[in-house]
Amino acid sequence: MAAGGLDARFVDRLSERHTCPVCLVALREPMMTKCGHLICNDCVRPLARRGRVVCPLCREEQNESEIYPNxxxxxxxxxxxxxxxxxxxxxxxxxxxxxxxxxxxxxxxxDVLCKHECGEMVMKKDMESHMKKTCMNRKVECRYCNTIVTFKYLNDYHTKCEMFPVACEYCKQQVVRGEMNEHVSKDGTCPNRPLECEFSEAGCQFIGNRNEMTIHVQNELASHLSLLMKQQSNTKSLLSSTRACLAKRECELEFITKKVGIQGSVSQLDICVFEWNITNWLDCRKKAELKPCFMIESKSFYTGPQGYHLCLLLYPMGYGRYKGSHVSVDACVCKGDYDDQLPKKQHCKFSFTLIDQQPDAINVVVRREKTVELVPEEFFDATDDFITHGKLNSRSYIQNNEIFIQFCLQLNVL
Structure with a gap:
């Protein structure tokens, strides 16, 4: 459109009288000069010089006051x-x-800007269709879970939609994402998912899919029975030796208590021993495979009368840079009843010991020891590389689906 006049598509040809001689389009707010010519109001101003105007058609000079609206x-x-x-x-x-x-x-x-602010210019008559069918910011319904999602984020949403079909890594069947864990679980429907023999706790090392497992169990009844009998015998021996060991520790603890005594407002033993029995180990291991940050937490305990309040942690699938290859252990100083009366920091030596449960291997253990500074309501400097999965299965550290870990803490270590 011209700066001064009206630029339009006229049905009939525009007459010369109605055409501005300056901007060459239809006159806008036409002004009549003294000489009888018409000029757009906005086109007159650039022609004025010190109050006088020269007509662009006849070159007659005149005062601005002699030009008036027509x-x-x-x-x-x-x-x-x-x-x-x-x-x-x-x-x-x-x-x-x-x-x-x-x-x-x-x-x-x-053309108008899309109402959904997608940045597109669309003709008014097409706006409704654009907002429903082609606008990247339109709201659509996920075809799998019916959740309302912005169209441009739909593909990203499908990567986490619980109802989206994904291929099972074992059988390649299409299973909705939210049911995949159940599909590949021990009691699930996946025919190719590798399973441990149900007698693995007794020592059977066989691993196979469901069909192979059925044949294996049918063909190995005798060997499984032998393993169960051996396990029962070992368990009886272990229980007997454990009782003897506990009786000995009770005597030692009583002796230490009498020797140290309990005096004043705060008193604690220099040595604390905590026996941790972790049951349902295989279930814990499988949970950790599905959720790598899964951890097992012990019951809390005190280091002694009016002592520090501790809790042990175990990560079946490891922690930190040892995740996936090791079992990791840690200890946490919890908020306790006597924290106000205890030293804010204290050096200590601690150890985690994994016990081999074979009666003839009572001294075969895995022990990891460290000296650290104990601080209330903080974690210890943990043992992330406590034991590899391979070594854990190499001996009888797991029996009856249980493992035994001994935690020992020695205070006042310089």
């Missing part, structure tokens, strides 16, 4: 017939020039 020609121009500005896009509207702005407000061929 409403008659203005009405004639505004009544001229024009086409819609969007004629090339397909709009067939025709009307008077004065109706132009009113028509543009409702014209379906005018």
């Amino acid at each position: 409403n008659y020609d203005k009405r004639e121009i505004m009544s001229l017939k024009i086409y819609c500005d969007q004629q090339e896009k397909g709009c067939g509207w025709k009307g008077e020039l004065r109706e132009r702005e009113t028509h543009n407000e409702t014209c379906g061929y005018v």
Whole structure:
């Protein structure tokens, strides 16, 4: 559109009288010069020099005050017939020039910015279809779970949708994501998922899919019975030796208590021994395979009368850079009843010991020892590489689906 005049698509050719000699389009707010010529109001101002204007047609010089508005020609121009500005896009509207702005407000061929702020310019008549079918910011329903999602994020949402079908890594069947864990679980429906023999706790090392497992159990009844009998015998021997060991420790503890005594508002033993029996080991291991940060927590205990309050942690699938290859152990100083009366920091030596449960191997253990500074309500400097999974299964550290870990803490270590 020209700076001064009205640039429009006229139905009939615009007359020379109604054409501005400066901007060369239809006159806008026409002004009559003293010499009888018409110029747009906005086009007069650039012609003025020190209050005088030179007519661009006849070059007659005149005062600005001698130029005045011409409403008659203005009405004639505004009544001229024009086409819609969007004629090339397909709009067939025709009307008077004065109706132009009113028509543009409702014209379906005018480009407007998408209401969903996707950045697209769309013709008004196509806006509804655009917002429903092609706008990247339109809301759509996930076909799998019916959740409402912005279209441009739909593919990302499918990577975490619980109802999205994914291929099982073992049998390649399509299973919805939320049911995959159940599908590959011990009691699930996956036919190819590797399973440990149900007699693995007794020492059977066989691993196979469901069909192979059925055949194995049927063919190995005698060997499984032998393993169970051996396990029962070992358990009896272990229980006997454990009782003897506990009786000995009770005597030692009683002796230490009498020797150290309990005096004043705070008193604690220099040595604390805690026996941790972890049951259902295989279930814990499987949970950790599905959830690598899974940990087992012991019952809390005190280091002695009015002592520090501790709790042990075990990560079946390891922690830190040993995740997936080791079993990791840690200890935590919990909030206790006597913290206000205890030293804020104290050096100590601690050890974790994994006991081999074979009666003839009572002294075969895995022991990891460290000296650290004990601080209330903080973790110890843990043992992330306590034992590898291979070594854990190499001896009888696991019996009856249980493992035994002994934790020993020695205070006042310099």
